Amino acid sequence: MYKEIINTSHKLSTKKYNKDMGNPKAFLTIPRQEAGYRPIHDRISDYSEVEQTLNSRDRKLQASRCMDCGVPFCHWACPLGNKQPEFQDAIYKGKWEEAYKILNETNDFPEFTGRICPALCEKSCVLKLSMDSPVTIRENEAAIAEAAFREGYIKPRNIERNGRKVAVIGAGPAGLAAANQLNGKGYTVTVFDKNEAPGGLLRYGIPNFKLHKPIIDRRIRVMEEEGIHFKMNSDVDVRQLPEGFDAYCICTGAPTARDLPVPGRELKGIHPALDMLAQQNRILAGMTFPKEQLVTAKGKKVLVIGGGDTGSDCIGTSNRQGAVSVTQIEIMPQPPVGQNPATPWPQFPIVLKTTSSHEEGCSRLWSLATRKFLGKNGKVCGVEVEQVEWTPGPDSGRPAMKPTGKVEVIEADLVLLAMGFLKPEHPQFAENVFVAGDAASGASLVVRAIASGRKAATDIDSYLNK
Incomplete structure (x- = not known):
């Protein structure tokens, strides 16, 4: 045809x-x-895109x-x-x-x-x-x-001010989008963030080999030249918002990672994924850490628990740090290859995804539930996992997980937990406080965070002009 x-x-x-x-x-x-990727033998030795x-x-x-x-x-x-x-x-x-x-x-x-x-x-x-x-x-x-x-198509705008002030709490993609839109509407915008530089997940969650940080800095300079104020190292309690603003936009993300409370969780060498990813990005930015605080895969057998993008980022970072081996496990079954009848076009297809990090070297295993962490001298040395089966739920509802009794041990002296993030809970805010991005929806995509920040800016503008 x-x-x-x-x-x-x-x-x-x-x-x-x-x-x-x-x-x-x-x-x-x-x-x-x-355009494709740089050759593996070339890119695996650096953190460039x-x-x-x-x-x-x-x-x-x-x-x-x-x-x-x-x-x-x-x-x-x-x-x-x-x-x-x-x-x-x-x-x-x-x-x-x-x-x-x-x-x-x-x-x-x-x-x-x-x-x-x-x-x-x-x-x-x-x-x-x-x-x-x-x-x-x-x-x-x-x-x-x-x-x-x-x-040179991107030039700082000369913006006429309307005399009103808005505080944005959080300098991630949602906060930056809200600030940019509000600034364009004439508001005097101040962005508060607990970190030392703006970007949120863009800067501290996504590895440099996917997003080079000067790309963020370049945009921030334009925003500052347009009049947006950034107050970094400001850990604002959303229950005690700074005074002097007509409205507030809470864009603090979903900072709490899902934990894995199974026996042996207290062993050394088990870390949330962002402990490694954020630290590595900070090291590349020039920061130093004491040896005992380093989360490094160098010379280690790494196990990544979680099959999403964060887990993939851990694989790429581990290989660059010099891991002996990297294994990624996922509790869900392996997705179909190529096409999935359950997610037909034009839906986003849930299919097997092989990232640039996967190409660089790792073993991938599915339908494995973690039973317990094994240790030696207070340090993790392996993880006991069990094969599980998934059966369709009634009326196409949530599928049910069934243990099979097939147990094995995966050797590991560094375990990275990449199982997603918990949706934040917020107090009852005043009517002039708006919530956007992952802080509102739970962990999602950067593109959705930007869209949410833009909508919050529109809602704030409507509220202040009603």
Whole structure:
């Protein structure tokens, strides 16, 4: 069928089409081309970004593959409501500044999402459905942001103040988005954060090999030049908010990691994932830690408990630190490869995901529940796990886990717990206090946090002007 479409397109290629899109049939002749990763032997020895870039010509060709669908499911799937067909067309026509203006209408920080978003838009692209070859929307987004900074399209705005003040508590993606939007509306914005530098999860949770921290610093400088005040090393108690502000936006994230309270949890060498990830990022920023405080995989057998992105980040970091071996276990069963009937297009597919960190070396095991940690001289030396089975729940509800009695021991002298984060609980706030991002929803995606921060800014503006 696909060959028939190709042949038909060749016969009709001489016709002229009066459409906004530069080449609505480019997808028939131009294959998807990803920039790809740096070679493993090269990237495994440093913390520079693993993803490469395409040149401008190839990037324009990739943008031309967008079909300008009658119903743009990419737009539907994006939590920010990005206008993908419009900025793809602008790239294809070489109008990079226009592309950035279109993208910036809906996304405050495309340089972040263009690097770390799981690209819900691509999973709902019609070309994903028809030929499993969606437009490279995420990479194109990153290319637009880099062109905008490189060519000077991003300049500090001169903003007229309205005389009102708003405090944003938390400098993660939600807080930064809320601050940026409120600042643009004329409010004097002060951002408080407990850490030494802004960014939240972007800076202290995501490894440098996925998001180089000067990318964050570059954006923060623009925000400061536009008048946003950052007060770092300020651990604000949300029950005692600082005085002098007309409204508050709580964007403190979901800081409490899920623990694993099984026998042996008190042994040394068992850490929440962010203990390692945040420390490594701080070390790369120039901080030093006493030897006894280091969470390092050097010369160790590492076990990562949890199969999500945080677990993947632990794998990449462990390999770079010099781990002897890395094993990742997940309590859920292995997802299907390629396609999953339970999550059909245009839903986000729950399928087996192999990240750049997985490629660098690790063993992956599924359907394993942790029974207890084993120790020697007060230090962890292994983990006893049990194979489990999952059976469908009644009326398509939550599946039930059944122990099988098949027990084994995995050797490990460093265990990293990457099982997600608990949804925060908040006190009853006053009506001028708004909550956004993971602080409101529980742990989720950066793109959703940005969308939530933008909505909170709109709600605050409506409240203060009602």
